Amino acid sequence: MSDRDFTVIGQSVIRKEALSKVLGEAKFAADYKFDGMLYGGVFRSTVPHAAIKRFDASKALALPGVACVLTAKDIPGKNKTGIIIKDEPCLVDDKVRRVGDAIALVAADTPERVHEALDLMEIEYDLLEPIFTIERALEEDSPKIHGTTNIHAKKHLECGDVDAAFAKCDVIVENTYSTQMLSHMFIEPDAGVATYKDKIITVYASTQNPHYDRSDVAGVLGLPSNRVRIVQVTTGGGFGGKLDISVQCHIALLAYHIGKPVKMVRSRTESTIVSAKRHPMTMRAKTGATKDGKIQAVEVFMTGDTGAYASYGPAVITRAVVHCMGPYEVPNVRVDAVFVYTNNPMSGAMRGFGVPQAAYCHEGQMNAIAKELKMDPIELRLLNAHRIGTTIATGQVLTDSVGFKETLLAAAAKAKEVM
């Protein structure tokens, strides 16, 4: 059989659900409707770091059409969610850690009433010093966002003899690279509907992570997993941004308390404030090469801002560390990384998990070395490129599927066409 005899592999196929999407029939979370369905909303903090002095929802509760207002004390199970580390409350209990933290939930008969109820809720804070920079977060006298340290994760990677290798290099370049926070801006804002029937919670949600959603919903409600169903409905983009819990626990909690279906659709503003972001990172890099163009050593110190909650931080820091030499053979490597909690928006998964940030650093360093050596930057990259048989800094041997050289050559040829 030749490579091209397959009916699907290597062929251009029309995706299964394309027809329902061009007809406008595909049902996204906000399109779901159930009999007796109510609408849910979230009262959110407008300050980044504070204890709650007073919260009063009595005026909201007095509004006709409002079914309930729930706070942390109405959570029957554990008030902790999170994909790797459970450090994010479903509803704020001890203190607010970012602008947009969920403080109370409301369910009412119309979306308009939900907004009216949210406007009637009153709050007073005892403000705490907010931490917006990694530098301040790491200072000894800074307020601690979780526990006794603001360090969320640390990683160290080392191979070879870095100091000895630098001593033998003909050129060494040192630079610092900073990347900014980015939002996924999935085109469909987070949404979902929850029902509670026959003692089973069912959540229909726009999500990338139904199995993780299930354990967080079960945890918050204090229910065994077999009483929680998560249905991932047609999801309007995610790019990593819908891996974290969004509306799932909130609508499940509301539906559980009032026994009616509850829908929640975030506005674009709410979605943008609350959803995870790409970690902003700073990378201080030192790269050394011999005059033949071979990279001999790389040393990187990187810091990342994981914001108020860990989300996918532990995974992002690992990828960023492992990938910060790029697709190049480097025999001597030392990388140290520190990710910290701040009162900034939560950082999490976003296409590449820290690797795109590291790419700014290693590609900038390759250009800087090429300039020092007066070498063609493509030649320099080809000379140091990963190949089959390369051992990377973690000790892994690349045994197949190393397409970097071919990709680079194709990109260089294409660049010549347009530049």
Place this chain on the structure above:
Amino acid sequence: MEKIRVSFNLNNEDVTIETFPNKRVVDMLREDFGCTSVKEGCGEGECGACTVIRNGEPVTSCTMLAGQVAGDRIVTLEGLSKNGELDILQKTFMEAGAVQCGFCTPGMILSAKALLMKNPHPTREEIRRALSGNLCRCTGYTKIIKAVEMAIEE
């Protein structure tokens, strides 16, 4: 607040509704007429997901109030295929791989349709301009533009 009476043509059918004057057209179409192909992505006329064709022109239904469509002809994606026959753009969007998550698709197809209704043979530049008010986060636009070009050829 007093309700107002609004009559318009929706997908080739004359309709009348009693609704609040502050109801947005996107909400009226979705909630009162069940046209859930009309999507809300931003609520401020930036993303184009809620695009409908109003008297031949693409408009963002999240920035219009119910009373503004009185007497108008409104087309949503539900009204594009006729008697089960797909519009050519619906076919080429599928064939070109211009549909991924599908949330921008209704607005994207309707903006393209409004363009082709006025200008059956647009240039690539004209297609790009006509679709510039519709954001897509998945495809990178290349295949969407290709889908419109395929529709022109057929």
